[in-house]
Amino acid sequence: MxxxxxxxxxxxxxxxxxxxxxxxxxLRVARREISGETEAGKELARLDDALSATCEELRSLSDGMGELVEGRQILDVHMMLLDDPVMLADVRRRITENRDNAEHALSQVLYDVIQRFRAMEDPLIRERASDVRDVGRRVLAKLLGSEREALGRxxxxxxxxxxxxxxxxxxxxxxxxxxxxxxxxxxxxxxxxxxxxxxxxxxxxxxxxxxxxxxxxxxxxxxxxxxxxxxxxxxxxxxxxxxxxxxxxxxxxAIARNASDPAVTADGRPVELAGNIEFSQEADQVRKYGGRGIGLFRTEFLRLLSPDADDEDMQCMAYSHALREMKPYPVVIRTLDLGGDKFPGVPELRERNPFLGWRAIRVCLDKPDILRRQISAILRASVEGTAWLLIPMVTELDQVLRTRDMLEDTKLALARDGIPFDPGIPLGIMVETPAAAIAIDIFLPHVDFVSIGTNDLTQYTLAVDRGSPYVAHLFDPLHPAVLRQIDHVVRKCHAAGRWVGVCGQIAGEPLAVPLLLGLGVDELSVSISLIPDIKKMIGVVDTAEAAGLAGEALAADSALKVRQLARSYVQGRFPTILLNGFQGTEE
Amino acid sequence: MYQKAVAVPNRLGVHARPAALIVKKAAVFGSEITISNGIEEVNGKSIMGVMTLAAGQGTELLISASGEDEERAVEELCSLVSSGFGED
The missing domain is CATH 3.50.30.10 (Phosphohistidine domain)
Structure with missing residues (x-):
């Protein structure tokens, strides 16, 4: 039903x-039909192997228990459960007559036994269900290997x-x-x-x-x-x-068909449209959706995913995959952007305001080993494609200079060991604090590119915590105070001959696209699924008109006014862009 | 075929350890052995079977064997049960 x-x-x-x-x-394992006599024979042999291996395991466990008589008795019962002639005959019959694979046959028989035990009135017997499950798990683990292998079959x-x-x-x-x-x-x-x-x-x-x-x-x-x-x-x-x-x-x-189309404005100006990723495998999706490059590769996942997060080889493999997939387009790899307490050996921090606390590059420079390993991994991967190195939450020039020193030291170390890397790897900063935005000219002589992170820039500029329901409505990246900083940063960057991208959520908002293009940013990097829509949006924007729109927006007196201006521009050209992509195709 | 009835004397009945003892004893004999609690009959060499008899204190078990050593099998199993498995 x-x-x-x-x-x-x-x-x-x-x-x-x-x-x-x-x-x-x-103890529920999928059935796989066995094709014939010989296959069934193989399954029976696999079953016997798994049973004797499990018995062996239990015996050595039992031996290890020495004087622990209670424990030995339990294991003794487990070994007898495995050797139960009725149960084994049932399993073998399922294999030879039903043509079940060994693990399914065993799981079904044991499942039935467990259900029978569970139905017992006597609690002492009812509890034996857990013994059957326990021993069954051991045998199944032997039969299946890891679950991943099971899937492979x-x-x-x-x-x-x-x-x-x-x-x-x-x-x-x-x-x-x-x-x-x-x-x-x-x-x-x-x-x-x-x-x-x-x-x-x-x-x-x-x-x-x-x-x-x-x-x-x-x-x-x-x-x-x-x-x-x-x-x-x-x-x-x-x-x-x-x-x-x-x-x-x-x-x-249809998306795949259009993926190879370049992102070009209505007046023919090409725009770099990239994707944000968190897993190296997502690079494949960026390509599929038509992104040309990765504007932000968040690397925190490595740490959250695995205890070996600091393993340089593992990091290198992840970066290499993304770089190969995106080649020849750039992959902007951002160094760890985490609070200090996410680092090993650091006790829980009791900061009153973690967003103004010990995080991102501030931690990395205090824990140079972790940053050095990450930089080394990025450098080693850099030969696989076009890698750019990005550091988050910069407020001090010293932070850039120290990272630059570490980058150069790491290059020397690699060169000494004869390990190849891209010697010209660009180093950039994330502009996500008003300090970096307003004083961008202090940083520009020392960086190769700039990426504007609008989420944090908005938070720090407007002093709004989006997580607070009382003030969340005040959070708007289209606030003139934010737009004016973007405008300032773009002008200064271009005057100094530096490339500037935008990778915050704002870039994935259709309304913001004409504004950002009007302000002159070189690249938009958005969530993967938004790439097709943003590309369409770029296609209806006229550069000169967008510059006019941006000028009006900079002079507007509120985020609401900016939104009204942008909406009237967008709606005249592309009303359906405001609709959610998939809703239109569902009946 | 040889058979004999015996009552379970120990307070906890035929739980895991007594079942294991019964099955171990039964395995010694070549005869086919069945045990019944009057409702269900199970293979005396199957620990899962013997456990599912859920034979509590006072339960009358009918032990049957057929084969070369049927008589000795039934007698020895009966005395194991009536000994209360060394419990109580």
Whole structure:
């Protein structure tokens, strides 16, 4: 019977397919049909190997317990469970007669045993269910290897359903194996969700109890647009979503067709349009959506994703992938932009205002080993494409000079070791404080490029914390105070012959596009999914008109006035741009 | 076939450890062995089976064996049960 679950949309698109449960813990493993006698023989042999390996493991565990008699008794029972002739006969029959794969056969038999135990009145017996589950997990782990390997053995594409999905497992997902995924936990900003978006796999998270209700092989619909998952859908639901899925792929195909079109204004001036990424794999999506370069590669994810975050080789691999994918376009890699307490060996900081505290380049220069390793990784990767180095939250010239020194020292060290790198790698600063914006001329002689981060610049200029519901309405990057700083920075940069990009949220706002182009910025870097819309917007903007519009906006007396000016300019040319991209194609 | 009934004397009944003892003893014999609690009959060499009998204190178990050593099997299993598995 059809059951529907509401969750959080984590990656857009529609997937329809058989469920694959990544849920060894509950002893439910997907079935894979065994093709013939010889295959069945192989499965039986795999089963025996897994059983004896598990027995071996339990025996050595038991030996290690020495005098712990209670513990040994438990393990003793576990070994007997594994050796249970009735259970084993059931499993073998499932393999030879049903042509089940070994892990599915075992999981089904043990699942039934557990259900039987759970139904017992005697609590002493009921609790034995956990022993069966425990020992079953051990054998399944032997049979499956890691879950990732299990996925590698699926014979047709599946929809992954699980309670949660480790980023490390998600990182191994392949588009040809996984149609979509649905998890009970997680949020749309979890790294697993970000990864799903980068792979273009539809995903819904925070479903709470979908994994409980699903059975292996059951048909599942994942609606990553609205955040809905339907188990065992009815015919009409199936038809509706199959149609929706096909429409969505048509739309994606259209995006792909237009991806190679350059971003050019109505009067023929080319504009650099790039994407912001957080995972190196997202570079593939930037390319697919038609971005020419990466205007902001946030590197914090490395740290949040993995305990080996400071591992130089791992960082180097991530940067190299993005650089290769984007070649010959530039990839602007921003050094760690984190609060001090996200660094190892630092106790929780009790700062009254962390945004005015020990963060970003301020921490990195106080923890030079971490920054040096990151710079070294970026340098080593720089031979793979066009790497630019960007430092965040700069307020002091000294911060630039010290980073520059470290960059030069690291180059010398690499050269000594004979490791190749791009000696001309540009070093830039993020302008996201009024200090850097107003006094940009202090920095320009020492930097190669400038990137304006409008989110923080707006926050620090307007003194508004967007997280506070009482003042959030005062946050507007189109405030004249912000625009005038952008104008000032662009003028000074161009006078000094420096390139200047904008990578904040503002660049992805259609209304802001004519303003930013009018102010003369060289590049817009936006969220990947916004690239096609922003490209269309650029296409209707006339440079001279935009400059006029920008002039009016700079003289406006409020953000509201700026928005009115921009809206009247945009609406005359491209009204549908204001509509949400996908809504128009849904019935 | 040889069979004999025996009551479970210990307070906790046939939980995991007693079940393990029964199954270990049963495995020694070549005969096929079944144990019934009057409702369900299970293979005496299957620990999962013996546990699911959920034989509490006072439960009458009917132990049956057929094979070469059927008599000895049933007698030894019965005395194991009536000993209360060394508990209480």
């Amino acid at each position: 059809s059951r529907s679950f509401e969750g959080t949309p984590a990656s857009p698109g529609i997937a329809v397919g058989p469920a694959f449960l990544l849920d060894v813990e509950e 699926v014979s047709r594409p599946v929809v992954l359903v699980s309670r949660e999905l480790d980023p490390s497992v998600a990182a191994g997902l392949r588009r040809d194996q996984v149609l979509g995924f649905a998890t009970d936990e997680g949020g749309s900003t979890s790294h697993t969700a970000i990864l799903a978006r980068s792979l273009g796999i539809p995903a819904v998270v925070a479903l709470r109890e979908a994994a409980e209700a699903v059975q292996p092989g059951m048909t599942v619909i994942v609606d990553g647009i609205h955040g809905r998952v339907i188990l065992d859908p009815q015919q009409d639901e199936l038809e509706y979503y199959t149609r929706l899925r096909d429409k969505y792929s048509e739309m994606e195909a």
